[in-house]
Amino acid sequence: MFQSARLAPNIVFLDRATLPAQMEYPPLPFEHQWTDYAQTTKDQVVERLQGASIAITNKVVLDKEILSQLPDLKLIVVAATGFNNIDVSICQKQGIAVSNLQGYSTPSVPEHVIAMMFALKRNLKGYHNDIAAGEWQRSEHFCFFTHPIRDVAGTTFGVIGAGAIGKACADMAKALSMNVVYAERKGVQNCREGYLPFERVIAISDVLTLHCPLNEQTHNLIGKKELQAMKTSCVLINTGRGGLVDEKALVDALKQGEIAGAGVDVFTQEPADISNPLIANMNLPNLLLTPHVAWGGEASFPKIAKILISNIIAFVEGREQNRIV
Numbered sequence: 001m002f003q004s005a006r007l008a009p010n011i012v013f014l015d016r017a018t019l020p021a022q023m024e025y026p027p028l029p030f031e032h033q034w035t036d037y038a039q040t041t042k043d044q045v046v047e048r049l050q051g052a053s054i055a056i057t058n059k060v061v062l063d064k065e066i067l068s069q070l071p072d073l074k075l076i077v078v079a080a081t082g083f084n085n086i087d088v089s090i091c092q093k094q095g096i097a098v099s100n101l102q103g104y105s106t107p108s109v110p111e112h113v114i115a116m117m118f119a120l121k122r123n124l125k126g127y128h129n130d131i132a133a134g135e136w137q138r139s140e141h142f143c144f145f146t147h148p149i150r151d152v153a154g155t156t157f158g159v160i161g162a163g164a165i166g167k168a169c170a171d172m173a174k175a176l177s178m179n180v181v182y183a184e185r186k187g188v189q190n191c192r193e194g195y196l197p198f199e200r201v202i203a204i205s206d207v208l209t210l211h212c213p214l215n216e217q218t219h220n221l222i223g224k225k226e227l228q229a230m231k232t233s234c235v236l237i238n239t240g241r242g243g244l245v246d247e248k249a250l251v252d253a254l255k256q257g258e259i260a261g262a263g264v265d266v267f268t269q270e271p272a273d274i275s276n277p278l279i280a281n282m283n284l285p286n287l288l289l290t291p292h293v294a295w296g297g298e299a300s301f302p303k304i305a306k307i308l309i310s311n312i313i314a315f316v317e318g319r320e321q322n323r324i325v
Helices: 042-049 088-094 108-121 124-132 164-175 198-204 224-229 247-255 300-316
Strands: 010-013 033-036 054-057 075-078 097-099 156-160 179-183 207-210 235-238 261-264 287-289
Touching: 054 300, 075 300, 088 097, 097 300, 108 124, 108 164, 108 207, 108 235, 108 261, 108 287, 156 164, 156 198, 164 179, 164 207, 179 198, 198 224, 224 247, 247 261
Parallel strands: 010 033, 010 054, 054 075, 075 097, 156 179, 156 207, 207 235, 235 261, 261 287
Antiparallel strands: none
């Protein structure tokens, strides 16, 4: 809780440019100071947060070294769902509350997942590239089949991470007459009701979508071993976090035909450059890349603004909302 009603909260947004410029915040119902920075480097964080009681960050890292120098900080609002850029254990020790944004990216992310699924299952990129290369024009027939076209009805849709987004993806898959299975946490043998063992889901899925948080337990959750265990007709879609998948192993699996395709919206380093194996191989016909925009449907923007502001209001009023710690 913000302890003194006599002091106006000093709010600093460290990387405002990571959200759409046209996004407008609802007004705060109390006196406050608000400073936006388009972006903030690591060397600038401490200086910019000196005297701030509330910090807003999307991707700027707030680690032990930085947080130890910010005695006035009372609340961190992560302007996203993932909070792996925050040292939560240090926040807990220093009495700094942390909240995130939950629920804003539904239905945007699930729609992106389904769009990627259809594009890859029906090989839309491969056929587009064939026309661009003149292959169809050189053929003698009104249509030609250079890539498999796989239907999704009746196939298995595997979900790793059964939070709000994962379940929303599952609902869309069910509407398409797909069979949905949820994966238990990797290595856990005694499954919760409604879940199957992780290894089983990996092996039976025709489409596998990732929606779990990135942490020590989930880093490279999908690696060479898991890719080799999948069906050769499986499509892997990652709109969760880049570090969930071993990117080099994924490219190798695509080239060797171990899986049918992959749709990737998130990368280990963002923005990704040519040193990233996915970027270096982006011309593969069975690889579809987007620049971390699955969440960015137009309907998400007012939700983000509303939840961000309501998190701050709740904290100032002494209520817990979307709290991590």
